[in-house]
Amino acid sequence: MDTPAKKIVRILWGFLITMTTVVSIGIIERGGFFWESKILLPMSLGFLSGVLLLILIAGGSRSHGTWPTDNWFSREVLFEMQSRLEDERDEANMQSVGSKWARMEMEHLESKHSEE
Structure with missing residues (x-):
């Protein structure tokens, strides 16, 4: 059985791929002008999920209790x-x-x- 942190990593990968697709389609439809459009929200969410994903992946090889996200998503x-x-x-x-x-x-x- 997987740890809660591994489950969150899988969810974040799926969310990041979805947000990247949404932002790409929005940029293609708008012709590259995405700062004035509604693309900024999905782009921000994708960026934040990517940062959280990198933080979780970086703490994967360390022992439990030594990484800041261990209180939120257990790696045990x-x-x-x-x-x-x-x-x-x-x-x-x-x-x-x-x-x-x-x-x-x-x-x-x-x-x-x-x-x-």
Whole structure:
């Protein structure tokens, strides 16, 4: 199974090809004058998707967590992501149990000292 980042890269490739086609057709129909026309929006979207695509491709060989887009599009394999999330959940549960135990002990000591 692919990582979410690989899926986004495939989507961005398709979007970039579509935007390039739309801009090309618009330029051909307008005779090269595209700054005054409605071609500027698809051209901007294509440029932004190309930049994001280059950023995602550049971070492909690095380890997870070292690239700025890892918070948005995870590059972890599904199995690794599931095991990491389960470990984080277990750690949070243990911290919760520890804080509940400390709270219960504090209440017990307060009640014991208030009786004295």
